[in-house]
Amino acid sequence: MIAADALLSTAAANVVNSYVPVTERDKKLASEVDRLVQIALSRTESHGGTPPREAPGLLVVGASGAGKTTAIHHILGRHPRLKNFGVEGELCPMISFDAPAPTTLLQLGRELLRATGYPIMNDPKRHIVWEMVRDRLRLTGVVAIHIDEFHNVTRTANSIERDQILATLKSLLNDRHWPVALLLSGLPEVVDFVNADPQVARRMRAISFSRLVAPVDVPFVGKIVVKLTSKATCPCPGGFSEEIAPRLIHAADGSLGILVEIIVEAIGHALRRAEPLCIQHFEDAYALRTACSRSVNPFAAEEWETIEVTRLLATTPQKEPAPGKPPRGGRKA
Structure with a gap:
């Protein structure tokens, strides 16, 4: 019985740990990620040459459950030039974290600091946090950042915060002393956020994960x-x-x-x-x-x-009207 359970556990683990590539989409994503990493690293390997004045950006969008995060982490974790990616306590030229919810410029900066391995012990002001972010990026050699769940910015930040976050991201891309590449991933609504600033949109390339x-x-x-x-x-x-x-x-x-x-x-x-x-x-x-x-x-x-498949505890094929509301196209009795 124990041997059978062990075989079952091994078989289940093999399935869970399997990565399912979508050939053309994954090839394009791998190519774009490699381009972003190579350009970002060239900033630290110019050997006296002229480094790029701007870092590249990549926007990856798709519906929830489309496989964006899995695909991105699969590619980053196997990139030959990103040794130690995702390994806690080890330095890597690229880091990844989730945009917090709710998102403000201060919260985004604090999460970014944590991703660099910096423990925040007190409650520094926003401008101090971002000064610390820039120092930490240079100190740890981080030249590229992946921010996942980026739709948290568009959903929870007010218009002033959104503008400030967009301006800050733009300043990371074109920092004169240490430009940092950005990989942003999230739901399709993130596209409108990026397009709100033509200068940011110009620096970004985009990939959309379409539905099957x-x-x-x-x-x-x-x-x-x-x-x-x-x-x-x-x-x-x-x-x-x-x-x-x-x-x-x-x-x-x-x-x-x-x-x-x-x-x-x-x-x-x-x-x-x-x-x-x-x-x-x-x-x-x-x-x-x-x-x-x-x-x-x-x-x-x-x-x-x-059948409408986006509901829990469903008992009828289509969504039932709310109490007191007539069915779509119908009239209240």
């Missing part, structure tokens, strides 16, 4: 199912992977990250029951995620395309 759609992405999703089941040594009947793909795409609302999570959870059910992967395992995985009734489970319902 059927039938175009069915073969790709089928390959993901096959790859993950093989990692877990979980039997998958021939043809099943592409048969389940359209329902998977709909259940995940087109988000690659959520889609992979559902597959991993379904494989977990199959492994625990020592069964070949089947649609029942996906039905159970989705039910556990959403606590929905079987009639609105995309892996159980016949008319699964009509």
Whole structure:
């Protein structure tokens, strides 16, 4: 029994730790990240030459669950020139942190200081924090910064704070003594924030993580199912992977990250029951995620395309009107 549990744990870990690349998108992202890193590092390796006056920027946007963070960290963690990326207590020329919520210029500066390994023991004023940020970046050799969840800025900062944050980021990019490259990632609304300052937008390149759609992405999703089941040594009947793909795409609302999570959870059910992967395992995985009734489970319902999959505890295919409100297109009795 212990040996069986160990095998199950190993198989599950193999699946969870698997990275699923989207060939063209990941190639483009890897290329843009490499460009950003190489240009940023050239600032410290000019050997008496003329370093770039401005650092590059990269904007990566996509819906929640699209796989942005996973893809970025996968690429950064394997970049040959970013040794020690993500290793606590070790120096690396690129650091990463999440934009806090709520976001102010002061809070953003404090989080950036923490990302450089600097412990904040008191409550310094905003201008002091940003002076410390610039000193720490030079002292630790940081030439590139990844700020994830950047939509927290657009959602929680007021208009004055947003303008101040934008101006500060611009000053990092074109600092005369130590320009710092920026990789910003978040929801699509971040695009409007960056476009609000043409000077910042000019310095940025952009990549959008689009949603998966059927039938175009069915073969790709089928390959993901096959790859993950093989990692877990979980039997998958021939043809099943592409048969389940359209329902998977709909259940995940087109988000690659959520889609992979559902597959991993379904494989977990199959492994625990020592069964070949089947649609029942996906039905159970989705039910556990959403606590929905079987009639609105995309892996159980016949008319699964009509199900609104963004709700928890759902009992009907479409969103019910709020109490006291008539259905869309209807009239209150």
